[in-house]
Amino acid sequence: QVQLVESGGGLVQAGGSLRLSCAVSGLTFSRYSMGWFRQAPGAEREFVSAISWSGGSTYYADSFHGRSTISRDNAKNTVFLQMSRLKPEDTAVYYCAARVPNPKSDRARPQEYDYWGQGTQVTVSS
Numbered sequence: 001q002v003q004l005v006e007s008g009g010g011l012v013q014a015g016g017s018l019r020l021s022c023a024v025s026g027l028t029f030s031r032y033s034m035g036w037f038r039q040a041p042g043a044e045r046e047f048v049s050a051i052s053w054s055g056g057s058t059y060y061a062d063s064f065h066g067r068s069t070i071s072r073d074n075a076k077n078t079v080f081l082q083m084s085r086l087k088p089e090d091t092a093v094y095y096c097a098a099r100v101p102n103p104k105s106d107r108a109r110p111q112e113y114d115y116w117g118q119g120t121q122v123t124v125s126s
Helices: none
Strands: 003-007 010-013 018-025 033-039 046-051 058-060 068-073 078-083 092-099 120-125
Touching (some): 018 092, 018 120, 033 068, 033 078, 078 092
Parallel strands (some): 010 120
Antiparallel strands (some): 018 078, 033 046, 033 092, 046 058, 068 078, 092 120
């Protein structure tokens, strides 16, 4: 059974930082590309960041360029998202997701991902 379990969310003041983690089990982690998405109430799920299976390539939504870092530890089956300079508009449930690498697919589309975690709430106060 494939499981993705996010942690590290919480309440933080604007300008603060958080480090999200996603522990993966039930699949060969090093063969999967990983992504982070978020969803605010009433909004669609949106892309935040992605990382290749090896960790050698990383991708970010424009709004997260320069203030977030995605990384992975294939020995520990875990992917991380370090976020800084958080803003109230970053408040959302953050999800990690796994997909089989495919250079022809759009890594920013939620539909391209095969497995999802349950999400972790991030709340940024002003």
